Amino acid sequence: MRDVVEKGAPVGPLWEQMVALDWQALTVPADAGGLGLGYVELAVVLEELGRVVAPGPLSATVTQLVPAVREAGSAEQRRRFLGQVAEGRLTGTLALAEAGGRWTAGDVATVARPREGAWSLTGVKRWVVDGVTADEMVVAARLEGTSGEDGIGLFVVPGDAVRAQPVASLDASRQHATVRLEEAVVGADRVLGPPGSAAVGRALRRAVEEATAAVAIETLGTCQSIFDIALEYAKVRRQFGVPIGSFQALKHKFADMYVALERARSLCYFAALAIAEEDERRSLAVAMAKSAAGECQQLVAQDGVQALGGIGFTWEHDMHLYVKRAKAGDAVFGTAREHRARVAELVGLGPPGRRPA
Numbered sequence: 470m471r472d473v474v475e476k477g478a479p480v481g482p483l484w485e486q487m488v489a490l491d492w493q494a495l496t497v498p499a500d501a502g503g504l505g506l507g508y509v510e511l512a513v514v515l516e517e518l519g520r521v522v523a524p525g526p527l528s529a530t531v532t533q534l535v536p537a538v539r540e541a542g543s544a545e546q547r548r549r550f551l552g553q554v555a556e557g558r559l560t561g562t563l564a565l566a567e568a569g570g571r572w573t574a575g576d577v578a579t580v581a582r583p584r585e586g587a588w589s590l591t592g593v594k595r596w597v598v599d600g601v602t603a604d605e606m607v608v609a610a611r612l613e614g615t616s617g618e619d620g621i622g623l624f625v626v627p628g629d630a631v632r633a634q635p636v637a638s639l640d641a642s643r644q645h646a647t648v649r650l651e652e653a654v655v656g657a658d659r660v661l662g663p664p665g666s667a668a669v670g671r672a673l674r675r676a677v678e679e680a681t682a683a684v685a686i687e688t689l690g691t692c693q694s695i696f697d698i699a700l701e702y703a704k705v706r707r708q709f710g711v712p713i714g715s716f717q718a719l720k721h722k723f724a725d726m727y728v729a730l731e732r733a734r735s736l737c738y739f740a741a742l743a744i745a746e747e748d749e750r751r752s753l754a755v756a757m758a759k760s761a762a763g764e765c766q767q768l769v770a771q772d773g774v775q776a777l778g779g780i781g782f783t784w785e786h787d788m789h790l791y792v793k794r795a796k797a798g799d800a801v802f803g804t805a806r807e808h809r810a811r812v813a814e815l816v817g818l819g820p821p822g823r824r825p826a
Contacts, residue, residue, distance in 0.1 A: 473524045474641040474790060480525040487527050488557030496535060500544070501551040508679065512686050512741035519690025522794045524642045526560035529598040532683035533676070534561030537607040541623050541661035541672035550605065550625060561605040563680060564594035564626075564648050565673075572681075572802045574609065574618045574673055579650060581610035581622050581664060586657055588664070590624060590650045596801065600646030601633045608650065609673060612665045621673060622664030624655045640797035642790060678755045681802040682740045685755075685762035688798035689733050692765050695773040695791045696726050702777050713776075722772045733758070733765040756811040763805025766795035 472478035487493060495511050497503020511531065518528060531554075538550050553559035566572050567579065579592025590610050600606065605625050612620040632649040662669040700723060703714030713719055740758035743751040770792045774781040781788045799805060 471787070471790070483523070484525045484527065484560075485557075487525070491555075493527060493531055493557055494555040496531060496539075497551045497555040498539065498547060501547045502555040503551060504555075507745035508682070509738070509741045509745050511683075512738060515683050515686040516690035516693075516737075519687035519794070519798075520694045522642050522691060522694075522790055524644075526562075526599045526602060528683065528687065529562040529603065530554060530560045533563035533598065533680045534603075534605065534607055536676040536679040537563055537623060537672070538625070538661065540675050541669055543662075546625075546658075546661065559604045560599065560602065561607065562597055562599050562603045563676065564597045564600065564606045564608045565677065566595050566597075567593060568595065570595060570800075572677055574621045574670060577609050577611050577621060579608065579610040580613050581624065582613050584654065588622070588624060588655045588657075588660060590626065590653045590655060592650050594648040594650070596636065596638075597633070597646045597648045598801075599644055600648045601635050601644060603628050606631070606648070607661065607676075608648075610650075615665065618670060620665045621670055623661040623669055623673060625659040625661065626650070626653055626655055630654075638797060640793045642794060643797065674752075677802065678751060679744060681759050682737070682744060682755045684798050684801050685733075685758040686737045686741065688762040688766055688795055689730070689737050691791050691795045691798065692730060692733070692762075692769040695769050695788065695795065696723075696730060698788060698791070699723075699726075699773040699776040699781075706778075719776060722776065726769050726772055729765040729768045733761040736761040753812065753815045756808040756815065759803060760805045760808035760812060763799040763808070766799055767805070770795050 473480060491504060492514055494503040495506050495514065496508065499505035515528065535551060535554060538547060542550065550559065567576060569576050579590060579594065582589045590608060592610065594608065597606065605627060608624045608626045610622055610624060612622060630653045632651065633646040636645045636647055638645050662672060703719055704712055706713050736758045740754040743754035774788060774792060777786070777788060780786050
């Protein structure tokens with residue numbers, strides 16, 4: 470991890486190890502060559518990826534590209550694209566957010582125009598995870614003349630058909646990109662479902678829910694590592710002849726962090742179960758999980774660094790790598806604040822607003 474951040478070390482060897490373990494095939498349907506497992510099994514892997522701040526294309530591929538193609542694509546498209554994912558020969562991502570930084574269909578401004586049996590896409594996508602290195606990306610674009618959450622199409626665009634520029638972000642262990650589509654031509658065989666249909670809109674919402682829950686679960690794993698690092702330090706660092714962990718002020722901080730972690734863990738795995746079981750509460754569960762994970766990182770990142778004292782602020786200590794991943798995770802696919810508003814809307818306590826997912 471540190472070599473990737475400091476020296477730009479390649480992530481290929483790590484990706485190869487993950488492929489050897491078939492992690493990329495976990496939720497790919499069996500008829501497309503995958504293992505056909507559920508979201509709970511994936512959640513276990515995602516939490517561990519967050520614990521070690523793992524770089525590489527696995528997360529975006531399995532939690533963004535795979536659900537988008539699985540939900541919206543035809544059987545032939547699932548075999549074509551997801552079969553390659555299952556074999557470890559294809560990585561991908563989802564290009565949804567734009568200038569406003571919101572991951573909602575209603576904010577999509579990229580335009581899709583019919584063009585001689587194909588489609589032409591023009592627009593700019595922001596904060597695309599692994600957008601520079603992805604082999605394929607599912608791009609959400611709006612049919613010309615439509616507005617709001619209607620009229621959205623999903624298109625599988627080759628990575629070499631766009632201009633992707635790396636973005637310098639807080640979390641250097643995970644690459645983001647600004648992707649420019651300048652009349653990128655997409656063949657009819659790369660269009661997922663009928664553009665502008667209600668089915669495609671529903672598929673996008675479901676894919677975004679899976680991606681959102683994934684970020685929450687990874688953030689949970691990262692926060693757990695922050696807690697573990699700080700707790701171990703509190704056990705061995707001594708002042709006045711005793712471990713600093715014996716001081717009441719620190720005990721209270723660790724108790725609060727533990728409660729925040731367990732709350733976030735319960736809600737994250739509830740969301741994973743809701744997705745796996747097609748529970749009607751899945752939208753609510755995902756919003757609750759992302760909100761809880763965001764609130765958890767706010768507390769754990771702050772108190773975890775403070776527990777380490779001066780060393781927690783140094784580049785040489787790994788703590789900053791975990792804190793940066795947790796902070797960056799809160800901003801992706803909607804912040805804790807946005808998802809609290811979404812929860813209020815879903816339970817009837819607030820007016821419909823600009824939703825994060």
